[in-house]
Amino acid sequence: MTNDAGAPQAGAGASEVVDTPQADAVSCTRLAYEFGETRAVDDLELSVAQGEVFGLLGPNGAGKTTAIRCITTLLPVPAGMVRVFGHDAAKERMAVRRLLGYVPQQLSADAGLTGRENVALFARVFDVSRRGRGERVAQALAAVDLTDAADRLAGTYSGGMVRRLELAQALVSAPRLLILDEPTIGLDPIARTGVWEHINAVRDATGMTVLVTTHYMDEADQYCDRVGLMHRGRIRALGTPAELRQGLAERRGTDTLPTLEDVFRDVAGSGLDEKSGDFRDVRSTRRTAHRVG
C-alpha cells in the first residue's frame, strides 16, 4: 500500500486490501451518505472488478451520483468504506484521484477554448508530465475521433462532440478507472452509439475499468458487462443483463425475455413512479445536447 505521496505506508495492517491484480477496481462496503433528512446512499454494497464495464442504473434520485462522488473523493465517506484498487478513498484521496478519470454530468469543457486547449488544460491539472504532454493530448483526441476538429472552438461542437471531448479530457491522464455520470443523456441515438463505441475502443486497447451511470436501460443491456440496479440508495439487483432478464423470465414462467427496464420495475416495485420519477420523465426533462455555445 502507498500513501498520497506514493511512498510505502507504514503500519498497513495485514487485513488491508492492497493494489494487486486481484483487488476490485471499486469496492463499497456499507457506504452511506445523507443530505439532512435524505439518506441518498443507504448502506451500499458494490464491487466492480478490474477490466469490466459496470453500469449503475436507476431513476432520478436513486443515489447514483452521490455514490459516484464518494468514489471519486469529491464527497467524503461519512460512513462505511470505499476502496479504489485497494486504496481507501477516505484516507488516500490523492492516490485514488490519480487512478481515475471522471466525466461528470455537468459540463466540463470550456466553450471558449479549442478542443485541444481543453484537453491540454486537463493534462496540466492531472499532472501529465510536460515531456510528451502534446503527444498525450493528441492521442486522447484521436481516441475519440476529434483530431480534425481539435483546433476549433468547443463552442462550435455538436452535443455528441462535446461529450467525446469530455471523454478525451478524462482519458488524457491514462486512468485505470473511467467513471462516467450519464455520458449519453440528451444525445441523439447516433451520437450515443458514437460515445459508447469510443468508450469500448479505449477499454479494449487499455484494459481500463469503466463505471458508468445511466437511465438508458437499452444502452446498459448492450454495452455493460454487469449492471447494478439502484433504487433508494441501494443495489436491488445485480448481474449480467442476460442473467437479470433470464431470472425474471423464470420467475414469471414465460419464454418471452423481458427487458432490463422490466427487471427494474420488478425489483423496484410500485414505488418507482411515485417517488423517484420514471425513466422517460427523466429523459424528457434533461437535455444536454446544446450545453455548449
Ligand SMILES: Nc1ncnc2c1ncn2[C@@H]1O[C@H](COP(=O)(O)OP(=O)(O)OP(=O)(O)O)[C@@H](O)[C@H]1O
Ligand atoms: N446537494 C444536495 N442537497 C440535498 N439533497 C441532495 C443533494 N444531492 C442529492 N440530493 C438528494 O439525494 C438523493 C440522491 O440524489 P442523486 O443525485 O445521488 O441521485 P441520482 O440517482 O444520481 O439521480 P439523477 O439521475 O437525477 O442524477 C435525492 O433524493 C436527491 O434529491
